[in-house]
Amino acid sequence: MCQLMGMSANVPTDARFSFTGLVERAGRTDIHRDGWGITFYQGKGAQNFRGLSAGSDCEVAQFLKTQKIKADIVVGHIRQANVGALTLENTHPFCRELWGRYFTFAHNGQIQGIFDKLSLGRFTPVGSTDSEFIFCWLMHEIEQAFPSPPDDSRALYQLIYQRLGQLHAKGVSNVLLTDGTVLIAYCSNRLQWITRRAPFGSALLKDIDLEVDFATETTENDVVTVIATQALTTNETWHSFEPNEMLVFEQGELSCQFKAEIKNID
Amino acid sequence: MCQLMGMSANVPTDARFSFTGLVERAGRTDIHRDGWGITFYQGKGAQNFRGLSAGSDCEVAQFLKTQKIKADIVVGHIRQANVGALTLENTHPFCRELWGRYFTFAHNGQIQGIFDKLSLGRFTPVGSTDSEFIFCWLMHEIEQAFPSPPDDSRALYQLIYQRLGQLHAKGVSNVLLTDGTVLIAYCSNRLQWITRRAPFGSALLKDIDLEVDFATETTENDVVTVIATQALTTNETWHSFEPNEMLVFEQGELSCQFKAEIKNID
Numbered sequence: 001m002c003q004l005m006g007m008s009a010n011v012p013t014d015a016r017f018s019f020t021g022l023v024e025r026a027g028r029t030d031i032h033r034d035g036w037g038i039t040f041y042q043g044k045g046a047q048n049f050r051g052l053s054a055g056s057d058c059e060v061a062q063f064l065k066t067q068k069i070k071a072d073i074v075v076g077h078i079r080q081a082n083v084g085a086l087t088l089e090n091t092h093p094f095c096r097e098l099w100g101r102y103f104t105f106a107h108n109g110q111i112q113g114i115f116d117k118l119s120l121g122r123f124t125p126v127g128s129t130d131s132e133f134i135f136c137w138l139m140h141e142i143e144q145a146f147p148s149p150p151d152d153s154r155a156l157y158q159l160i161y162q163r164l165g166q167l168h169a170k171g172v173s174n175v176l177l178t179d180g181t182v183l184i185a186y187c188s189n190r191l192q193w194i195t196r197r198a199p200f201g202s203a204l205l206k207d208i209d210l211e212v213d214f215a216t217e218t219t220e221n222d223v224v225t226v227i228a229t230q231a232l233t234t235n236e237t238w239h240s241f242e243p244n245e246m247l248v249f250e251q252g253e254l255s256c257q258f259k260a261e262i263k264n265i266d
Numbered sequence: 267m268c269q270l271m272g273m274s275a276n277v278p279t280d281a282r283f284s285f286t287g288l289v290e291r292a293g294r295t296d297i298h299r300d301g302w303g304i305t306f307y308q309g310k311g312a313q314n315f316r317g318l319s320a321g322s323d324c325e326v327a328q329f330l331k332t333q334k335i336k337a338d339i340v341v342g343h344i345r346q347a348n349v350g351a352l353t354l355e356n357t358h359p360f361c362r363e364l365w366g367r368y369f370t371f372a373h374n375g376q377i378q379g380i381f382d383k384l385s386l387g388r389f390t391p392v393g394s395t396d397s398e399f400i401f402c403w404l405m406h407e408i409e410q411a412f413p414s415p416p417d418d419s420r421a422l423y424q425l426i427y428q429r430l431g432q433l434h435a436k437g438v439s440n441v442l443l444t445d446g447t448v449l450i451a452y453c454s455n456r457l458q459w460i461t462r463r464a465p466f467g468s469a470l471l472k473d474i475d476l477e478v479d480f481a482t483e484t485t486e487n488d489v490v491t492v493i494a495t496q497a498l499t500t501n502e503t504w505h506s507f508e509p510n511e512m513l514v515f516e517q518g519e520l521s522c523q524f525k526a527e528i529k530n531i532d
Contacts, residue, residue: 044392045354047316063329088311089368096363100390102355122388124366126310 002092002108003032004191005076006176006227008183008249012042012070013224017203017212020065021232022076024207026055032078035091036061039104040071041180046102050091072251073183075176077106089127093176094135096123099149101179103139107131108229109172109188134173138163153182154256160184161246161258168244176227183249185227187241193227194238195252203233223252268358268374269298270457271342272442272493274449274515278308278336279490283469283478286331287498288342290473292321298344301357302327305370306337307446312368316357338517339449341442343372355393359442360401362389365415367445369405373397374495375454377437400439404429419448420522426450427512427524434510442493449515451493453507459493460504461518469499489518 005022007015019038027033036058037050047069051058055078077092084090093106111130118133121140125132141163142156150156160177164186167173175186185191196203198221200214218224227249231238241247248256271288273281285304293299302324303316313335317324321344343358350356359372377396384399387406391398407429408422416422426443430452433439441452451457462469464487466480484490493515497504507513514522 042354045357047354048314050313059333067325088308088313091311095361097390097392100392102392124363126363126366126368 001082001110002077002079003030003229004106004108004174004176004227005074005229005232006183006185007071007074007224008252009072009222009224010251010253011219011222012072013222014068014070014217015040015074016065016068017205017210018226018228018232019076020210021205021207022078022228023055023061023065024205026061026078028056029207032080034079034081034086036076036078037091037093037106038064038074038076039093039095040069041073041178042071044101044180046095046104046180048093048095050088052086052088052091073178073180075104075106075178075183082110084127084129087127090129090132092131094132096135096139098139098143101181103177103179105131105135105138106176107134108174111167111171111173114170134167138177157184157246157248157256157258161186164246165244165260174229181250182255183225183227184246185241185249186246187243189243190229191227191241192229192231192238193225193241193247194231194236195223195225195254197223202235204235206232206234225249225252225254267348267376268343268345269296269495270372270374270440270442270493271340271495271498272449272451273337273340273490274518275338275488275490276517276519277485277488278338279488280334280336280483281306281340282331282334283471283476284492284494284498285342286476287471287473288344288494289321289327289331290471292327292344294322295473298346300345300347300352302342302344303357303359303372304330304340304342305359305361306335307339307444308337310367310446312361312370312446314359314361316354318352318354318357339444339446341370341372341444341449348376350393350395353393356395356398358397360398362401362405364405364409367447369443369445371397371401371404372442373400374440374456375438377433377439380436400433404443423450423512423514423522423524427452430512431510431526440495447516448521449491449493450512451507451515452512453509455509456495457493457507458495458497458504459491459507459513460497460502461489461491461520463489468501470501472498472500491515491518491520
């Protein structure tokens with residue numbers, strides 16, 4: 001299994017604090033030692049960093065902790081390999097272009113026995129993970145349904161929710177997906193989120209002794225949502241996703257929520 | 267205009283020396299200040315680094331000079347913008363997946379007046395550079411001709427040579443292209459290359475006072491080719507490409523050469 005970290009903000013925001021907590025779990029406070037990756041969107045473009053060594057030891061990851069890279073959307077991942085060798089092409093996040101947008105995908109989970117039934121169309125995995133396979137299938141499903149970007153984004157989210165629900169029915173599949181405009185988070189079994197806004201306070205990382213006072217780093221208009229497999233801080237209240245719940249964040253704000261219908265039986 | 271740097275090697279090789287020379291030209295010894303990028307292939311996977319500040323000043327580029335990232339193939343670029351704003355999505359190299367391989371493309375030149383005539387198929391530019399547009403067109407042409415990888419790679423190279431020749435006829439278009447297996451270099455007006463092999467000697471960078479003794483960094487079986495817009499060292503003999511010449515390097519060795527036919531008129 002792996003761990004995920006995502007960020008959505010209404011102003012370009014430095015995600016070092018969350019990244020610092022995440023990579024502690026990549027070998028020090030947890031076992032996700034098999035490579036790591038993080039993508040920072042600035043508008044339509046993105047910078048990506050990845051490495052094959054444990055994030056907690058990796059020099060590139062250490063360097064990133066010193067860099068104030070400001071991003072609108074961030075998708076990060078630390079890997080504990082189960083399917084696919086320890087190679088660069090098997091590190092998350094994965095990226096493909098569709099509609100002139102870079103789609104970025106990170107995944108945590110394991111699904112078996114469905115791969116010979118899924119069609120990938122023009123999207124072909126480069127590596128051998130089930131995660132990249134799932135991503136290619138999802139991109140193909142999106143392109144089949146919407147050869148061009150739909151006017152109604154909600155129809156796109158609905159399709160993604162349905163497809164991720166199909167995977168959830170076959171195993172564990174937590175997902176972060178972005179096209180550079182919104183950040184989509186799907187929970188199969190484990191995902192938490194927090195939205196920070198004024199009045200900002202201090203936050204204390206769970207995995208390393210580091211505190212930041214967001215009041216000194218932000219303006220009163222800033223809205224920043226962080227998503228993680230497990231809460232990254234100890235002194236804040238994180239929300240837990242429900243299984244089969246998908247949230248869409250735009251400019252830091254929750255914009256759409258999808259949950260399984262609960263039928264009350266009288 | 268921009269500058270290009272490429273490397274192909276038969277063993278994973280550290281390209282810091284060449285990169286150090288290249289980024290000096292990104293603001294210090296030359297004017298290519300408008301962003302930079304470099305992609306390192308390890309097998310089918312790749313690591314990419316890019317930045318919007320001048321490579322000679324950029325902290326990420328400075329950091330990379332300290333990192334022994336060993337790669338089979340490298341594609342680097344420093345930008346002097348003429349078409350397309352100074353944004354991440356307009357920095358080279360560009361990447362698209364085809365046949366389960368990551369294709370990476372960097373470009374130097376300027377071509378005008380052909381863009382409304384070219385079909386891009388499923389490959390859509392994310393940014394607004396003519397370079398990414400050309401790359402998308404080239405990928406579409408490759409996919410149209412070869413829906414799956416051809417058994418005869420030479421047929422693929424021939425197609426690429428023809429298409430790049432069409433661009434050359436319309437302007438200036440120097441190209442580095444790789445699919446992770448070979449490095450293809452096309453010269454429109456300015457490109458040089460050198461192959462280093464045993465017995466290795468010392469090399470002295472042109473743009474900064476730095477010397478390396480490759481004999482201490484290599485084994486006698488290593489073969490490493492470096493390609494650059496202009497020779498990166500002063501004490502070695504670099505070969506100049508001819509205009510409309512394309513070379514294909516595999517594992518450091520020149521494997522195919524394409525030149526315009528010269529018709530002798532008696």
